[in-house]
Amino acid sequence: MSFSIADLFTQHFDEKFDLHEYYLNNQMVRVLRTIGYDRNYKKAIGQYLYDEDGNEYLDLLSGFGVFAMGRNHPTIIKALQETLTLELPSLVQMDVSLLSGLLAKEILATCPDNLEKMFFCNSGTEAVEAAIKFARYTTKRSRIVHCDHGYHGLTMGSLSLTGEHIFREGFGPLLPECTSVPFNDLAALEQALSNKDVAAFIVEPIQGKGVNIPDDNYLPEVERLCKKYGTLFVADEIQTGIGRTGKFWAIEHWGVKPDMILMAKALSGGFIPVGGVAMTTHIMDTVFNRMDRAVVHGSTFSKNNMAMAAGLSALHVVHEEKLVENSAKVGEDIIATINAMAPKYEFLKEARGKGSMIAIEFQSPKSLGLKAAWAMLEAANKGLFCQMILIPLFKEHRVLAQVAGHGMNVVKFLPPLTLTQKDRDWIVNSVEKTIADTHNVTGSIWTLGKNLAGHALKNKK
Missing domain, CATH: 3.90.1150.10 (Aspartate Aminotransferase, domain 1)
Known part of the structure; x- marks a missing residue:
């Protein structure tokens, strides 16, 4: 008997909430049913979802930002279908892949000119974990400073930098030597950095929880203070990056040059999990400073051909369809x-x-x-x-x-x-x-x- 996802979808279409209630997170099912969000979506195109009755919904969640190019974009689908049919070698491991090199080149062309190296991973939280490790190794310091009410992910390192109590409750003890300061408070930041023992200050240019926008001088002063005290300035652009804020990177609104930019979400158009860290050559060469250290940090599925193809085609769509400009224009309106x-x-x-x-x-x-x-x-x-x-x-x-x-x-x-x-x-x-x-x-x-x-x-x- 042949295997068909289409057949499975048709046969079990009405069972999704029951399956989740029995085998997955039943509390999520309770939430959806309580507030009346328990719809059976059958199709998704661009910014629209369609239920079983053909009703059209405008999706202002976009999968928490991953579908910045819209759902099921034909250009990205074509790239993924082509990649599957080419029988390319993927994840050889004792090799380097062409597509990851091309994607790194494309991403770095959009970054400030001080960022010349890329590290790929599978998600935003993995990008944060990498930044913590890279900052500690590069500076030989252990403290990480972050902002109150910030969100950086839910694995243990990134959770230690996440300010929402509900996400942290019951999962401690978390990573030691992580200090929070109020967002948009330069005096508090300088006090936290002044002992010259902080490896990195990791901050969202615009905080996702609340959409809190800093004063115009905040990020330029963050850059200055980090340089003054020998701390790496890390911009978490996992949600704000790749056109979300009407600039390719949100930091462009303030003209700053961080030592690392963290990215994920929209990078693959929502199809394949992928994250990344753009960094200075100094950071890359410090962490991977000898041949026997070539594998001191990595991820088994990072740089897989499907993720890299998705990233390349997603960036093509952003530029070709002028989505950054459209984001700025429509959002401002x-x-x-x-x-x-x-x-x-x-x-x-x-x-x-x-x-x-x-x-x-x-x-x-x-x-x-x-x-x-x-x-x-x-x-x-x-x-x-x-x-x-x-x-x-x-x-x-x-x-x-x-x-x-x-x-x-x-x-x-x-x-x-x-x-x-x-x-x-x-x-x-x-x-x-x-x-x-x-x-x-x-x-x-x-x-x-x-x-x-x-x-x-x-x-x-």
Whole structure:
């Protein structure tokens, strides 16, 4: 009997939630069913998802940013199909691969000119782990400084640099000698670096949790302070890189030159896991400084031909379709249009972001009726108001988005960089209608709010 993925998909299409409940993370299934996100998607093209009834959804999650070129991009599919049929030698190990060399060349051409070497791995968290090791070996120091509320991954080293308590709880003790400082606080950073014992300062140019944007002088001063105290400046661009913020790298907004750039997510167009570290020649040559050290750090599946082909074709799509420019243009328009709504709606504090990394923050209103309703939600679970935005956005307007982090009243959009004028109108009209509905405390949206508060209070007991 022949083996067919298409047949398996057809035969078991209605079983996915049951399979996950029995064999995988049943709590995730509970979450999806509770908030009404338990859809059976059948097809995905570009920025759109389609359910079994043919309904079209606008995906503003893009797989947490991996589908920056949109889902199932034909150019990347063609490259992967071609790679499979060529019968190329892959992962020979006692060899070096052509495709990884070509991808390294293409990536480094987009980086600041001080970065001349690449290391490939399988994911963003592996890139962070590599940066920790490379920084320690290069500087002969052990301390790593990171920012409060930062997110760098969930393996043990990167988790030690991740500021969200919910991810760390119960997994300690974590990596020693990791120190956090407030984001955007230069005085605190200088104090942390001043003993000249810090190997690296690892920072997201824009924090993913909350979409927190630094002051204009922050990253230039970070670069200066790191040089002053002999600390490596590491930019975690795993989410912000490859066009996400309207520049190829987010650091371009501030004109800085870090010692390492960490990347993953969008690098392969979402098809094959791949991550990487761009670094100075000094770092590479220090870590891999003798022939017997040629294999002191690596990863079995890194540099595999499928991942490298995906990366090469993804970069081609970004340049060919001018996705960085589109990200900047459409994102700026969405942010400005939502901000123009703020005078009309008490709950709306601001929209912020750069390019296609967008946050909408909500706030306690001034009028008594709305303020009481807000307080009811906050007492049940801080940040619950966001679910009153996200659930109607999804159910009524078929727009898929997420909260920007735990315990904050911030909704986050991380769409493909391929958004059109139609998508822009879809987003702003859906957002305005949903926000307007929240200002009617007798409306159905507040019935949802009371139900959410009830669930939250029940879970606290």
